[in-house]
Amino acid sequence: MTADTITTADIRINARWLIPIEPSGIVLEHQAIIIQGTRIAAVLPVAAADRGFRTRETIDLPHHVVMPGLINMHGHAAMSLFRGMADDLPLMTWLNDHIWPAESRFVSEQFIADGSQLAMAEMLRTGTTTFSDMYFFPEIVAQLAHDTGMRAQICFPLLDFPTVWGSGPDEYLSKGEALIEAWKDDDYIMPAIGPHAPYTVSDGPLIKALALSEKTGARIQIHLHETEFEVADAVEKMGKRPTERLAELGVLGPRTQCVHMTQISDTDITLLAETGAHVIHCPESNLKLASGLCPADKLMKRGINVAVGTDGAASNNDLDLFGEIHTAAMVAKVVANDAAAFSAHEALQGATLNGAKALGRDHELGSLVAGKLADIIAVDLSDPFTQPVYDPASHLVYSNRSRAVTHSWINGAPQVQDGKLTRIDVPDLMLRVEDWARQIRQQQAD
Structure with a gap:
């Protein structure tokens, strides 16, 4: 040359x-x-x-x-401020008696900003460059991630009942559509729809969420088949499994990301394969909350795209995606009774290209x-x-x-150089984190 x-x-x-x-x-x-x-x-x-x-x-x-x-496909970033607050408890006790009361007491725009920045600092230090978030005040997280130069799928919350972010489904959907419109052309931020779970979102809002997805192209991320109780309760009350209900509503599809999927039958797997829905595997949270084990290898053998997420630091208790794929590979081998299941290269793909596929951006990520x-x-x-x-x-x-x-x-812009963050002021962040910790400790003592 x-x-x-x-x-x-x-x-x-x-x-x-x-x-x-x-x-x-x-x-x-x-x-x-x-x-x-x-x-x-x-x-x-x-x-x-x-x-x-x-x-x-x-x-x-x-x-x-x-x-x-790395692409962390599921989490609740600001919940990093609840890390270690309520450990060694079953899911519904953890939620009903600890997490939801703490959220009602502390979650605000500033809580979301500080907790999300703590999460981004941890994720960047441990190799994550893109993350998916499903939590309150998504507009705050979107702006913070954009300003930091970190890529993020921001799922606005959708539930049947009021929260600190809205009065109910109609307000969530209205605010969510505005979020999608505000960030639709951004290179960093990917706005998405986040119905919490089949047991917290009724058919009407799910149908409206689907219509919004079809109108805008936004992804849908939903907690699905997380526990045995969730599935059994749905069968008892509705006469069908949650995947069957979502499939009948048209919610399962190539823009849908199904988080957890620990309790699944061959029928569920067939529905996932036929609709092109993605599975987001969060093994450490599932293990810690004794929710169950996702048969990742079996899913992949059926051609279903399996990406990996950490879930929130309140139930993991970290956002280390390398640690997550280590656990995913180990668990997959036991579940499949096959030491070759979920190989090292498959685990790395689950934390990179498969996440990009779930985002619809595998052509550039x-x-x-x-x-x-x-x-x-x-x-x-x-x-x-x-x-x-x-x-x-x-x-x-x-x-x-x-x-x-x-x-x-x-x-192409440096975020970590020689192990140091370039865009986040860590000493200042730690002062804010300690102030939140002091408040939370005081509330627990009262």
Whole structure:
């Protein structure tokens, strides 16, 4: 290649290993990623990059694996302020006796802003570049994520009863439609519809949510088949399983993200496969609340897209997606009675490309391919707890505990450099977090 064919670009990342996710199941060595503006211009061997590109910045990562940023497909970001507040309790006791009373006492615009920033700091430090949030005051979270430069699906809440954010379904839907309109063309924010669960949302609002989805293209995310009680109660009261009810209403479809799915039959699986609905697997929350186990491997074998989420830090108790896929892989093997189930590469895909598919953005997110958006992370494998390195993919799932994430870029802009956040003032954030903790402790003592 002659000098006059050299291309100029913004950033070059030289990586010891690279896991592109597409093609699946491969690890490349001594690769360079070229970033131009917000997108990946090229992924090629270091020697070829030497011949073909000149960049204004070069980042050498000689002990790192570079991969797409992680996509956390389900959570309640601001609930990070309730982390560890009510542990070791069954789901309905946890909700009815602790979480919902605390929410009624503390949730406000400032609570949402501070709790969500705490969540984003944790997620960025542990490799997440895109997250899905379902909680109150979604307009606050949308603006905060946008200002931070973090990608987010923001699901506005929809329930049959009043909350701090609205008087009932009609107000939720009206505010939600305004949210969708406000952010419909944004590159970072993906507004979506968040009916809480079949047992908290009646048919009328679900039908209206579906109409809004069809009108705007917004995704629908719903907690579904989370516990055995939920399913049994639905059968007793309605004569049908929740998936059957949603399918009859037309709510199950390729824009629908079904969260949890721990209690599912072959009929449920067939409905998911036929409608093209996505499953969001949150194993650690399900384990901690004794909700059940999602048969992730069985779902994938039926062609159902399975992405991964952490759920909120009040029921997990962290937002570490590397830890989540570690648990997902381990649990899947036991559920399937197959040590090969949910392999390391499948787990990594569940936290990247499969999340992008659920968002409808797999054409530009979820893998390191030229032309896609430059959402990239780097993980240092030089520490003793990840040595020796035979298979970087294996280490990322089974050995790494995410503190080894050293760099992160979203839209080509640095979010984490040498393990430090670039866009969040952590000392100031910690002062606000401690003030909330003091208030919550006082309320618990009263």
